[in-house]
Amino acid sequence: MDNEAMVTVSRVGKTYGRRDNKVAALDDVSVRFPGGRFTAVMGPSGSGKSTLLQCAAGIDRVDSGEVELAGTFLNKLSESALTKLRRDRIGFVFQAFNLVPSLTARQNVALPLMLAGRRPKRRDVDAALDRLGLADRRRHRPGEMSGGQQQRVAIARALVTRPQVLFADEPTGALDSRSSRQVMDLLRELVDQQRQTIVMVTHDPVAASFADEVLFLADGRIAGSLEAPTPELVAARITKLEEQQ
Numbered sequence: 443m444d445n446e447a448m449v450t451v452s453r454v455g456k457t458y459g460r461r462d463n464k465v466a467a468l469d470d471v472s473v474r475f476p477g478g479r480f481t482a483v484m485g486p487s488g489s490g491k492s493t494l495l496q497c498a499a500g501i502d503r504v505d506s507g508e509v510e511l512a513g514t515f516l517n518k519l520s521e522s523a524l525t526k527l528r529r530d531r532i533g534f535v536f537q538a539f540n541l542v543p544s545l546t547a548r549q550n551v552a553l554p555l556m557l558a559g560r561r562p563k564r565r566d567v568d569a570a571l572d573r574l575g576l577a578d579r580r581r582h583r584p585g586e587m588s589g590g591q592q593q594r595v596a597i598a599r600a601l602v603t604r605p606q607v608l609f610a611d612e613p614t615g616a617l618d619s620r621s622s623r624q625v626m627d628l629l630r631e632l633v634d635q636q637r638q639t640i641v642m643v644t645h646d647p648v649a650a651s652f653a654d655e656v657l658f659l660a661d662g663r664i665a666g667s668l669e670a671p672t673p674e675l676v677a678a679r680i681t682k683l684e685e686q687q
């Protein structure tokens with residue numbers, strides 16, 4: 443389903459807090475994330491990027507509007523059906539890696555399969571690690587790996603179930619520029635070689651320039667988009683949005 447919408451967010455609203463503490467994190471947001479494409483989401487701090495990602499990934503529920511993942515409307519699902527959908531069809535990568543410290547790379551990658559009630563095959567787990575250039579780190583625990591290696595294990599773990607969409611929330615936020623570049627090269631490769639659909643929140647114009655398109659948010663609303671982004675063009679748009687704050 444290349445270039446058809448893999449995820450469709452329609453008129454989504456999400457508010458946090460109550461009464462006089464209310465914050466509209468998302469205000470009537472509509473956006474389509476095409477299949478087989480890499481979309482970056484950017485915007486000033488507090489503009490709703492993480493909220494959009496979490497609503498699109500079924501981690502958080504919307505207050506109004508709809509989220510559709512390849513024909514499934516997430517709002518209509520029960521908690522257990524939503525949990526199953528997240529396990530089977532969605533991969534999520536966080537800034538802080540979120541690996542289990544006591545488990546090896548192999549065990550961390552096998553975890554989502556076990557949670558989904560599938561018996562992890564060593565071959566599949568090792569293939570996921572190999573694809574991310576971690577063949578020689580299979581038996582290492584997170585504390586024995588660099589930040590870049592840990593993030594690559596986290597990406598292998600997110601991909602082992604072959605999710606329809608990989609969501610990443612600032613995946614390079616805790617990495618130095620060399621490791622960031624490596625992770626971004628890998629994400630780009632996944633899109634180009636395997637038509638993986640990726641949606642990534644980032645603050646970094648260089649990371650965003652690896653995407654096919656950058657979507658900008660400001661104050662919980664869509665504030666434009668940019669095709670074929672370069673770091674310079676992205677930085678200019680972001681600076682402008684921040685000035686308007």
Ligand SMILES: Nc1ncnc2c1ncn2[C@@H]1O[C@H](COP(=O)(O)OP(=O)(O)OP(=O)(O)O)[C@@H](O)[C@H]1O
Pocket residue numbers: 458459465466467485486487488489490491492493494
């Ligand atoms: N759990 C929560 N409880 C209360 N307010 C929240 C919660 N999560 C987010 N918010 C508020 O919603 C708004 C959007 O937050 P969100 O984290 O989506 O923004 P962001 O663009 O990802 O920010 P940042 O770039 O700083 O991570 C902010 O005003 C934030 O303070």
